[in-house]
Amino acid sequence: MPFKPLALLLALSPLCAAAQTFGVAVDSKVILRNGAGAIPERPAGDSAAFFRLEDGRLRKLGEVAVPTSYLGPPTSIAVSPRGDLALVLSSSKVDPADPTRYAADDRLSVVDLSGKAPKLVQTLALGVRPSSVKFDRSGDTALVSSNPDNGFVYLSIRDRRAAIAEKSTLAPSMGPLSSAFAPDGKRVLVAQSDAQRVSLYDWRDGRIVQPAIRDMAAGVTPFTVAWCGADLAVVGNFGIPDSGNGDIDTVSLIDLAGARPRVIDTVAVGSAPEDVACSPDGRYAVAAVQNMSNRPAAHPWYSPHSLVVLLKIEDRRLRRIDAAPIGAWAEGVAFGDDSRSVLAQSIDDRALHLLRIENERLKPAGAPVVFANGAPAAIGVAGR
Numbered sequence: 076m077p078f079k080p081l082a083l084l085l086a087l088s089p090l091c092a093a094a095q096t097f098g099v100a101v102d103s104k105v106i107l108r109n110g111a112g113a114i115p116e117r118p119a120g121d122s123a124a125f126f127r128l129e130d131g132r133l134r135k136l137g138e139v140a141v142p143t144s145y146l147g148p149p150t151s152i153a154v155s156p157r158g159d160l161a162l163v164l165s166s167s168k169v170d171p172a173d174p175t176r177y178a179a180d181d182r183l184s185v186v187d188l189s190g191k192a193p194k195l196v197q198t199l200a201l202g203v204r205p206s207s208v209k210f211d212r213s214g215d216t217a218l219v220s221s222n223p224d225n226g227f228v229y230l231s232i233r234d235r236r237a238a239i240a241e242k243s244t245l246a247p248s249m250g251p252l253s254s255a256f257a258p259d260g261k262r263v264l265v266a267q268s269d270a271q272r273v274s275l276y277d278w279r280d281g282r283i284v285q286p287a288i289r290d291m292a293a294g295v296t297p298f299t300v301a302w303c304g305a306d307l308a309v310v311g312n313f314g315i316p317d318s319g320n321g322d323i324d325t326v327s328l329i330d331l332a333g334a335r336p337r338v339i340d341t342v343a344v345g346s347a348p349e350d351v352a353c354s355p356d357g358r359y360a361v362a363a364v365q366n367m368s369n370r371p372a373a374h375p376w377y378s379p380h381s382l383v384v385l386l387k388i389e390d391r392r393l394r395r396i397d398a399a400p401i402g403a404w405a406e407g408v409a410f411g412d413d414s415r416s417v418l419a420q421s422i423d424d425r426a427l428h429l430l431r432i433e434n435e436r437l438k439p440a441g442a443p444v445v446f447a448n449g450a451p452a453a454i455g456v457a458g459r
Contacts, residue, residue, distance in 0.1 A: 094129035094135070095157035095412050096188065096457040099420070099427060100143040100151055103449030104169055107404055107423040110371030112145075114175055119448035123152060123163045123186060125193050126427075128411045128418075131440060133429055137192040141184035142168060145422065145452035146177070147222065148266075148299050149350045149363075149407030150207040153212045154188070158457035160235055161186040161193070162217055164205040179204050183219070183230075185237050197236050201228050207253040212260030216240070216281035220251040222268065227284060228250065237395045240281070255300045255308065262288070262331075264308055264450075266297040273297050273310050273329065275336050293327035299350045303388055304357035306332035311348035311362055312341075319367075321376035324348055324370045326362050326386060328393045342393045342414050344384045346376070350407045350454075353388075354414035359432065360386040360393065361408050363419050368403035371422045381405035383430060385437050399437035401428045407454030416440065420451035 103118040119144040125136040142152065142165035151164040163184040170178040181204055183198035203224040210217045210232075217237065219228040226244040230237045245251065250269025256278065257263065263278045273291045277284035292386065294312025302308045308331060314324040326348055328340040347365035354360070364382040367374065380400040387394045402424030409418045417430040426443035 094127050096154050097126045097418060098127060098152045098154045098161045098163070098455040099126070099451045100126045100163055100453040101446050102143045102145040102281070102452040104167075105145045105368055105422060105450055105452070110369065110374065111378070112369070114169060114177070118169065121165070122448060123161065123184070123193070124446065125161070125188060128416060130414065131413065131416050131431060131445065135198075135226060135444075136188070139186055139195050141165075141186065141195055142180065142182050143452060144168075144180065145406065145450065147206040149420065149453040150209070150253045150299060150455070151205070151453040152455040153208045153210050153217065154455045154457040155210050155232075156212060156458045157214055159187070160214070160232070161455065162208050162210070162230075162237065164208050164219070166204050166206065171280075173275055179223075181205065183208070183237065185235065188233075199239070201238055201239065203228060206251070209254050209256060211256055211281065218254055218263065218283070220254055220265065222250045222252045225249055225251070225269075227283065229448045231281070244282075252297070253299045253367050257302055258305055259295065262285070264300045264302070264329075266300050266310060267295050268298065268313075271295070271297070273300060275331065291329060291336065291338050293329070293338045294325045294341060298348065301351050301360070303353035303360060306330065307357065307368070307388065307391070308411055309351050309353060309360045309393070311351040311416040313347055313349070319370055319374065321367060324410060325362065326351055326393065328388065328391070330391060335359040340393045342386065342395050344386075344395065345382055348384075349405050352408050352410050354410045354416075355412055356413065356414040358388060360388060361410070361417055361419075363405040363408035365405050368405070368423070379403065381421055383408060383417065383428075383437060385432065385435070387435065395436040397436045399430055399439070402426050406450075406452050409454045409456045418454060420454060422450040422452065425450045
């Protein structure tokens, strides 16, 4: 390939971006009632919906009935690097003995995306209550984190089926909540919320290599992590869960270059950043911030809307440059391959919002997608 300056390649990349597949887990078992999560009387049924993002526009590919759950991080759905398979977790279900309460669940659904419409091809009992799932870069292995059961489940993917290859348990009180693979697939970051740390591991032969390369302290309750190119990452620090104290929480930047990775910057983003994502070009990060929107209206720090907070990554520092309102009770957030399109979810309005970065500002890019059967609770992106 003839040499082109990096700036020119970055400028051309949005024009050359291929269509990209997104998966959305839709939970029918949750509504916001008087500032608290509640189970509706007659849930319509959970599902996973799939979309193609191309030229800044969303096109729905289809939807399939599978169990899902909003409890835990919004990383309970993963799309394979090739975009032809999806894995969907369910960590909770309506308690058969009491329809006003949740009971633990352990199901993983495998959805075939290679045909004209999404198709459920397998349901697998994991034997642990799952929190997050990610394909590795090969697409032949997936990593399930279980915060309640303090360990990992390694999945082998063959012929559009998943099998449990191995389970491992960590030292007490680690609580792995979510993970993210490096662009080269050789390392993985894990947010270990119970231990109040983010750990970097080698990834070899489809397994995490113990001990960790480095354990880092970023902020209170590291929740989700995202790589920003080869040697930077961000982590959203959720704060004290369910405290309702209105404290402002943070996003931290991690330098992963060299032998001693470390947290190098932290910025305030608002109360309870539920999810974070990085643009493929490494210039921006976004956080989906709940912003006290899932609290009673009489609460002293109540807000009627969540925020999508836009951060610029510059000179190995984070800078908050904009914020856009979305519906109450934010969940997942993701970037498109053009590094300018942003997808964000909110539970109360049951909507998937499409935003666009223009002149370093976040602007709505069309009407949100509203789900009739439930609330979008997690998001997965092909290749990430």
